Amino acid sequence: MNAPQSSKKHIIAALVENKPGVLNRVVSLFRRRNFNVDSLTVGRTHKAHISRVTMVIDGARLNPRQMAANLYKLVNVVDVKVISEGLHxxxxxxxxxxxxxxxxxxxxxxxxxxxxxxxxxxxxxxxxxxxxxxxxxxxxxxxxxxxxxxxxxxxxxxxxAMGRGKRIQDTEYEPQVFENGQTATVERFSV
Amino acid sequence: MQLTGAEILLECLIREGVEVMFGYPGGAILPTYDAMAKYPQLKHVLVRHEQGASHMADGYARASGRVGVCIATSGPGATNLVTGLATAMMDSVGIVAITGQVARGSIGTDAFQETDVTGVTLPVTKHNYLVMSAAEIPYVVHEAFYIAKSGRPGPVLIDVPKDVQTEKAEFNVENYPPRLKLPGYQVPKGASDEELQAAVELIRQAKKPIILAGHGIMMSGAVQELRELSEVSGIPVTLTLLGKGAMPESHPLCLGMMGMHGHAACNNAIQDADLIIALGMRFDDRVTGNLKTYAPHSKKIHVEIDASEINKNVKVDVGINGDLRTVLGQLLPMAPHKSHAEWMNQIRDWQEDSSEREILNHYSGEGLLGAQVINDLWRCTDGNAITVSDVGQHQMLEAQYYPHQRPQTMLTSGGLGTMGFGFPAAIGAKFAKPDEEVWAVVGDGGFQMTLAELATARQENVDVKIAILNNSFLGMVRQWQEFFYDERYQSTPMVNPDFCKLAEAYSIPSMRVTRRDEIEEAVAYARSIKGPVLIEFVILAEEIVYPMVPAGNDLNNMIRRPKPGENQS
The missing domain is CATH 3.30.70.1150 (ACT-like. Chain A, domain 2)
Structure with missing residues (x-):
């Protein structure tokens, strides 16, 4: 939290499927790849099956694109943007x-x-x-x-964080519905 | 049609094309084992330890290019799979592991044989699932197989609670496969015009280019495209350990393996090159040596299906995130027609120097060398067998002395370096390729980690030949101790069992070889029997695998074998 002013902070926002264990996958990835997370928040979006994770990463030695590529490898991560690259x-x-x-x-x-x-x-x-x-x-x-x-x-x-202007981070995707009518999205907040 | 979760699971496996699975039963997976009787077309191979099952699935997948399947019970059964999953993860091998789990209501209570398996395997799988209702099974199984084999392949685990296996749900064959909904999973395709132009321009300008070909060539099926690019643009090819088979090693433009124990000519060429074209490889530390001084004079093109590998270890000038076969297919019509006679002459000089140092050209000692064993095994099998090596000196000797002509014929644990991989993976490979000759080439150390599978080989009469290179030492560790730890051989000498008597205990025929002139006969004996055969080669403990790039050294700063007449340094 009290990192020196000189260190480089990146803000990354990821849209993730609202399924059990997804937050665990994100956090586990950062630890595994030795990325230093300053803060991480997660909350639902206006779509019940999509949550948004915002991460601040201390990355003087790290390339935010590299981190985004790693995040995007997680199957449940739908979209990743390096918010701090643009106006926000x-x-x-x-x-x-x-x-x-x-x-x-x-x-x-x-x-x-x-x-x-x-x-x-x-x-x-x-x-x-x-x-x-x-x-x-x-x-x-x-x-x-x-x-x-x-x-x-x-x-x-x-x-x-949020990008300014008309640039939006959203997804068109609708949740999977099983043959018995059940959906893959859980009722409660579950990342 | 109402089926139990277990039946739905097996129905889905059959529809995914599964013919054989390797596993071990137990409480939490019993409903699925019980249902197997209804599906005789799905062969189950009973292993002796779940680690063996995961390596067999891995060997099956590597040899066939299809998805390998292993199955285990909850808790200890599942945790025993972990080494195999990590091995498959590091080498990008598509396998699906199915594990039983305690009943839904007991999850999180430390029930008997409960482990948080999706948690434990999270870092060593490409993706994993905990299935919470029988209705989900078709979606999960179809997704799992798709994820395991597409893009950069990898292991996927499906954890199924016991009461989900017994729960009934509607399953309609005509609805399988269900439509995939994987919004966060996209498989890269081809290159953009700009990327292709940039790559072609670098190839046009290059005077000393070299292609580094990896495992990705075989996984995307780009063997033919690689060869054409090499021939059209006159670019020599060097292979990673897992890239062996990407180009016939007898091809004049194929230089063989690079890296820590690669051919000196390859390492010299990489350091001297003005263009590196890296195809389906990931610049592992075992092939780059010191990154700061790696290939210092070269421009670099990297074609790779995993975007996070581009610019990870080595910064490149042109990074193309795409499927190799597609990208090379796009590149070929644009590739400049060239030859590089001067560059090739330089490489031939380096090769000539290595040939002067080659031990097979001047050794006349009494004791048997591992290099002789592998060389003669190559000769006696016409260089055409599938060899599955374990990890250590024998693995590097196999890579150096057994040139491969075809893809998917050299299987080994490259990334994780898993001792104990070789023998079970060879069993898996034989199930994948029943008409091919399969040799497990193992050391005395690694073989003892998974030799319980001798019983599996016997029970299923798997026609796999086991060549043990026995120097009664952990040879590669010994080599490091000799070079870097002042010859203090701490915990590397081994008092071994009599491997031939051991084979006898499992009713497996065997033979012991102590002299070079016995090798041919022993190999012929092994080949004459349809079923498992064990050949023990008693080799010298003092043998060193040359050349060697000490970890962290510049790639061309190798410890070389002295030329005859030169002093040992």
Missing amino acids: VERDLALVKVRTDDVESYNTVAELCERYPARIIDMGPEVAIVEITARTELVEEFIEKLKPVGIIEIVRTGVI
Whole structure:
């Protein structure tokens, strides 16, 4: 997470079939090929049988095309794009629990929330939960600013990203339906 | 028609063209074994260890170009297949492995003989499946066979819970095969015009070109195309270990094997070349030596079906992701007509130097050499047998002294280097090619890893000949210890059983050879019997496989055998 600024980050997005074990295949591939994963997020798309995996890979020594080719070898991976090669937007979300047991702390947090795309989403007797959604660099800057106040707990989603403009990453494919009417896609989220 | 999962599985195998499968029964696969009685057209070969089954399926696939099938029970049965799957994965061999699994409701409970087999085999299979209903079986089996043999072939495993094997589902023969839905699986086809133009331009400019031909030539069926390209453009061909058979080794433009124990002329030519044309090979460390100094003066063209292999180890100027036969077919009409007399003369000089060092040309010692055994075996079998080697010195000697003329006649574990592969793979090869002469060429070390399959060979009366090159040492390890570990032979001397008595215990005829003049008779004896025969060749422990590129050395920085009269360095 705290890799030096000089290292080269690649953002790769993969559309995968929503079948059991697919995430395991993706993660196993990275470990096997000695690719260093900074963050990895996965979630459903608007199509129930397709999930989207976004990976940030620390790759000063790695060729992102090489990684994409390896990913594409997985049978359940439908499409791979190196998002960071083109214009794109990216977002990282963090929830930060901070100490707000005195007025000064609370004021500092409130003030930071004005200056950053952040807001207080839960106010307890002595602590508050702050949410920030922004580019990774901005999220990290914000966290640095909160440190003097007193961070108690932190959780981050990892980066999600999307190419800008009309370029889309999608697939036309429809899921396999067996002879008994069952489909290969499982009901629940199952990567 | 309502059938059980086990019956559907076997019906599908038959429709995929399976004639023989190699396996071992057990609790979780019993419903499938029980159903076999209804399908006598599907032959089952009972092995003595599941590793043997996986290597037999592998040998069957390599010799025939078809998909080999092995079958085992859950847990230990399945984990015993792993070495064979990894072997097939590294050498791109299409096999389908079927394993039983505990019943669906017991998965994840550490039930008796339960192992997460899809998890265990994930890194050593091209793809794998856990089948969760009998209705899925036809789709899974058809996909598995398609994935195993298409593109860059590889092993596919199907894990079937016991209650899925007994569950009933509708199966209609006329609906088989089902339509494939593999949105994430595309098989590359041909090259673009730009790629072809770029490749042709490099060939046109080259003065010292060389083709590096690998296993892919045979898998895509491009043997004829390779030969034509070589002849039309006057380009010499060197082979990887698994590429042996891609071009007849008697062909004047075929230089034989490259790499760590390849011919010095090939390695010198690669380092001196101004154009490398790599066809269906993956620049393994055993053929490149030090990557930083590899083929430093050359432009490089790489035709490869697996996109992730292009620019992986060696950066190339023209990378073509496609099927070799298609791409070479496109390239041939455009290939410039050339010959490279000066370049060929240079290569002949290197070959001449090797011939002066050749031990068979000057050895007069008492003890038998592995090189003599292989050379004479080649002569006595008219160079026409299918040889299946194990791993070690004898494997490299086979590669050097048994020139092959036809594709799919030299089978060996190249990528994984699996000791114990040779003998069971030879059994598989014989099932694939019953009319061909099959020799397992093995060392005393590797043979002992899978010799339990002697019982399989006897039970099925498999007409496979076993040549054991016995030096009572792990010879290749010994060679490394001699060169790089100050001759400390730690754990390499072996006290072996009497191999001929061992054969006798299995009712297999045998013969022991200790002198060169006995080889011919022994080979003739083996060939006279229809069934398994074991010949033990007692050879010198001190034999060294030359040349040798020490790991990490520049490819042309080889340890050479001294010429007669030269001092041993």
